[in-house]
Amino acid sequence: MSRPLDSISAVSLLDGFPEPTLVMDAEGIIEYGNPAAAILFGKEGFAAGESIDAYIPEDERSRLQPLVWLKRWADSPTAPELRHVHLNCKTATGMQIPVQVRVGRLLDDPHRYVVMLQDIREVQARVQQTREAHRLAARMLAISADAIIAVDESLTIVYANPAADRLFEAAAGQLQNQPLEHLLPERFRSGHHKFMTAFAGDTRPARLMGERATIVGLTATGREIPLEASIAKITTGSGLIMSAHLRSPRSGPDDAGTVR
Amino acid sequence: MVKITYVEHNATEHVIDVPVGISLMQAAVNHAIPGIEGDCGGLCACGTCHVYVPGEFVELTGVADELESGMLAFAFDTKPCSRLSCQIKATAAMEGVRILMPARQY
Numbered sequence: 612m613s614r615p616l617d618s619i620s621a622v623s624l625l626d627g628f629p630e631p632t633l634v635m636d637a638e639g640i641i642e643y644g645n646p647a648a649a650i651l652f653g654k655e656g657f658a659a660g661e662s663i664d665a666y667i668p669e670d671e672r673s674r675l676q677p678l679v680w681l682k683r684w685a686d687s688p689t690a691p692e693l694r695h696v697h698l699n700c701k702t703a704t705g706m707q708i709p710v711q712v713r714v715g716r717l718l719d720d721p722h723r724y725v726v727m728l729q730d731i732r733e734v735q736a737r738v739q740q741t742r743e744a745h746r747l748a749a750r751m752l753a754i755s756a757d758a759i760i761a762v763d764e765s766l767t768i769v770y771a772n773p774a775a776d777r778l779f780e781a782a783a784g785q786l787q788n789q790p791l792e793h794l795l796p797e798r799f800r801s802g803h804h805k806f807m808t809a810f811a812g813d814t815r816p817a818r819l820m821g822e823r824a825t826i827v828g829l830t831a832t833g834r835e836i837p838l839e840a841s842i843a844k845i846t847t848g849s850g851l852i853m854s855a856h857l858r859s860p861r862s863g864p865d866d867a868g869t870v871r
Numbered sequence: 872m873v874k875i876t877y878v879e880h881n882a883t884e885h886v887i888d889v890p891v892g893i894s895l896m897q898a899a900v901n902h903a904i905p906g907i908e909g910d911c912g913g914l915c916a917c918g919t920c921h922v923y924v925p926g927e928f929v930e931l932t933g934v935a936d937e938l939e940s941g942m943l944a945f946a947f948d949t950k951p952c953s954r955l956s957c958q959i960k961a962t963a964a965m966e967g968v969r970i971l972m973p974a975r976q977y
Contacts, residue, residue: 672947680944695910695917696945742908749903773902782872783888784901 631710631728634717639663639678642723651710651730653703663726667698667710685714685724697731709735758857764850766791766807778838778857780830796829810842811851817843825860873961876969877904877922889961895970896920896957906972913957918945920956923971931968932959948973 622643625632631648635641644657652666667677677698684690699707710728717723752759758775762768771779771786779786779794791807792800803826810818819841828838841856872888877899879885889898899907899920908919915938924932932954935943939958943949956970 670947674944674949676944683941690916691911691914692916692942692945695914695919696942746903746905753903784872784890 631730633657633663633666633726633728635663635681635724635726637682637722637724639681641666648728651702651708651728652700653706665701667700670699681712681714681724681726684712685716688713688715697735700728708732756858759854760786760791760794760857761852761854762791762807763852764811766804769852770854775857778830778836778859779828780832780834782831785831794828796827796835799827807853811844811853816845817841828857873963873966873968875961875965876967877907878969878971879904879906880972880974889965891961891963893961894957895922895959895961896955898961899956906976907956908976909957911957915939915942915955915958918942918955919976921946921949921973921976922954922956922959923950923952923973924954924959925969925971926952928965928968928970931962931965932970946973947975947977 625634625643625645628645629647631651632645633641633648634643639662641657641661641663644652644654649656663678663681667681669675669677675698680698684693693711693713697709697711700710701707709731711731711734712729713727715725715727717725752770752772755772755774758778759770759772760768760775761770768786768789768791771781773783775781775786776783786794792804795803825837826840828836830836837860838857839860840858842853843855844851844853846852872890874886875889875895875898877885877887877895885899885902885904887898887902887904889895894913896907896909896913900909907922909917910919911917913920921943929952935954935958939955942955943953946953946955954970959970
């Protein structure tokens with residue numbers, strides 16, 4: 612038979628808390644650390660009078676003062692920076708571990724703070740991998756000789772690479788947020804819209820160059836240009852994104868003047 | 872559009888056309904310029920779009936407010952000329968501005 616919850620002490624509750632948790636006073640002196648915190652810091656326990664500065668030291672290369680920020684976050688527990696910034700904590704062996712931090716004040720004692728720490732090494736490694744993959748993809752898009760344009764379900768341009776700007780004789784960034792139909796002569800807009808709607812509902816994830824006849828584009832200066840296109844689609848958390856790789860048939864690899 | 876030059880820590884220069892009204896962080900991210908991350912998307916909440924603004928351009932870019940100065944505490948190798956580029960909006964007067972990037976954002 613379980614004991615009533617109100618008969619269990621706060622310390623006992625914190626002892627069983629799976630997240631590393633510290634209680635400190637306004638000067639940053641640690642008054643309590645739960646077993647999960649001891650494991651995080653590689654210690655048997657916390658001695659009386661230890662300062663949080665020993666565990667979350669100031670960084671040599673930044674101007675960060677952890678105690679100042681812990682207090683600031685306690686006053687603003689939903690601050691947006693809490694989603695993006697982390698502190699480095701230092702273990703008993705001197706190893707630095709990035710931790711995400713949440714801070715609260717005790718309701719009946721505003722001079723005491725509860726600090727919850729979360730080891731984010733794995734999260735950080737995944738973010739780093741994603742960031743590097745994104746950086747590589749962005750670099751590839753930036754140097755691509757093919758024009759690449761992505762549109763959302765409303766056929767609004769959400770991305771255009773520099774080659775697309777050049778192909779459509781537009782200034783950098785000019786194509787962004789424009790309706791895709793602006794890149795088509797008026798007489799083709801209705802038919803193209805039907806084609807894109809059909810492709811959006813099609814089970815095929817992509818259609819490659821050569822599967823379609825040459826299409827006609829319209830530059831920002833009003834010039835009509837023939838184009839070959841490969842199209843692909845992906846469903847994202849914010850909806851369907853369709854992309855097109857566009858190439859002028861005259862400047863493609865079959866052009867004897869450009870192939871070496 | 873104004874021409875802004877981003878200078879990487881290794882002295883590699885990137886000159887891009889930046890639409891007036893968008894932040895120098897957003898413009899850098901749009902052009903995949905290495906060295907500016909902008910993890911928080913421009914909320915002044917992460918300190919990963921740290922740049923140095925040479926003195927001759929400070930009048931054009933302005934100076935950091937209290938919120939930005941606070942977040943700069945999380946940036947590495949800050950200097951008195953440090954700014955978060957998400958807080959610098961391109962203006963027509965900023966044609967030719969050069970900003971320098973630190974060696975790291977993390």
